[in-house]
Amino acid sequence: MIKRLLFVLLASATAVSAQTTAFGTKATANAAETTATTPATKGSAKALEEEVDNTVVITPFRSLTPPEAKTSRTFQLSKVNKLGFTETSKELQRLYSAFATQRIIDGSPSGSSKATGYLATVNYAIVQDLGDNRFLAKAAWPAAGPNDVLAAGADTMAVLLLEKPAKVGDTGKITGMHVGTVALLFTATYPPLVGKRLTLRREAFVECATLEDSPAGLQKFVEAVNAGAEMSATTNEQISCKKCGGLGFTREAEKGKLLDKRIPCAECVSGKVIISVETKFAP
Numbered sequence: 245m246i247k248r249l250l251f252v253l254l255a256s257a258t259a260v261s262a263q264t265t266a267f268g269t270k271a272t273a274n275a276a277e278t279t280a281t282t283p284a285t286k287g288s289a290k291a292l293e294e295e296v297d298n299t300v301v302i303t304p305f306r307s308l309t310p311p312e313a314k315t316s317r318t319f320q321l322s323k324v325n326k327l328g329f330t331e332t333s334k335e336l337q338r339l340y341s342a343f344a345t346q347r348i349i350d351g352s353p354s355g356s357s358k359a360t361g362y363l364a365t366v367n368y369a370i371v372q373d374l375g376d377n378r379f380l381a382k383a384a385w386p387a388a389g390p391n392d393v394l395a396a397g398a399d400t401m402a403v404l405l406l407e408k409p410a411k412v413g414d415t416g417k418i419t420g421m422h423v424g425t426v427a428l429l430f431t432a433t434y435p436p437l438v439g440k441r442l443t444l445r446r447e448a449f450v451e452c453a454t455l456e457d458s459p460a461g462l463q464k465f466v467e468a469v470n471a472g473a474e475m476s477a478t479t480n481e482q483i484s485c486k487k488c489g490g491l492g493f494t495r496e497a498e499k500g501k502l503l504d505k506r507i508p509c510a511e512c513v514s515g516k517v518i519i520s521v522e523t524k525f526a527p
């Protein structure tokens with residue numbers, strides 16, 4: 245499903261080489277024609293000028309940075325709220341909420357798949373229709389991923405693949421999955437660049453729907469894990485810094501002094517480090 249979405253976004257990619265070649269050939273032909281028709285009337289020269297190349301070519305430029313967890317742990321459903329175990333129903337709810345926002349509803353047998361890119365709420369205003377529900381839009385989204393791998397956008401041009409047709413000037417809000425940076429070759433139709441053939445490198449988002457974070461959804465999730473489905477959620481967790489042992493500083497003996505010198509730890513904030521953890525669920 246995700247591959248299909250990507251394919252739709254980059255639909256013209258396979259035709260790129262053919263089109264480039266065709267365009268190159270066409271350009272040569274036009275040049276020859278222009279030379280041949282130079283002495284002719286202004287009318288025919290004008291007709292040539294009006295021939296605008298409106299093809300849109302979107303190609304991957306920089307692949308997406310998939311969410312990557314530093315460590316992993318297992319959450320066992322059978323231990324929830326049992327004495328002596330850390331698994332609690334509150335923790336299960338928190339992890340399920342994270343799980344729900346990291347899954348995309350699709351046509352797969354389980355009804356959803358793990359998102360391969362960061363999901364963000366994208367506010368947009370459409371600037372140009374690129375065809376096939378692909379749009380160039382002014383967009384805004386919050387930073388996402390560990391250490392904000394996907395930087396926030398504010399009034400930033402982005403390429404969007406929307407679920408439904410839209411028109412220039414439309415504004416809206418979607419849940420978008422970041423699918424990387426693409427190179428967009430197109431002819432601008434918005435001022436002040438009208439008629440200009442441009443290549444822009446922009447972040448691309450595919451509109452999608454995430455699982456609903458509801459008691460019914462949690463129930464279904466628990467049933468799926470108990471039936472053997474492999475599920476996991478990635479969350480940012482605060483842990484004690486290993487380098488300084490959670491103190492926030494390291495000690496260094498100073499000659500002639502009774503007390504050690506305290507050096508602030510460079511790897512943490514007050515002894516705490518935030519890392520990305522993948523939690524795998526087990527029955």
Ligand SMILES: [Zn+2]
Binds near residue numbers: 515
């Ligand atoms: Zn530290």
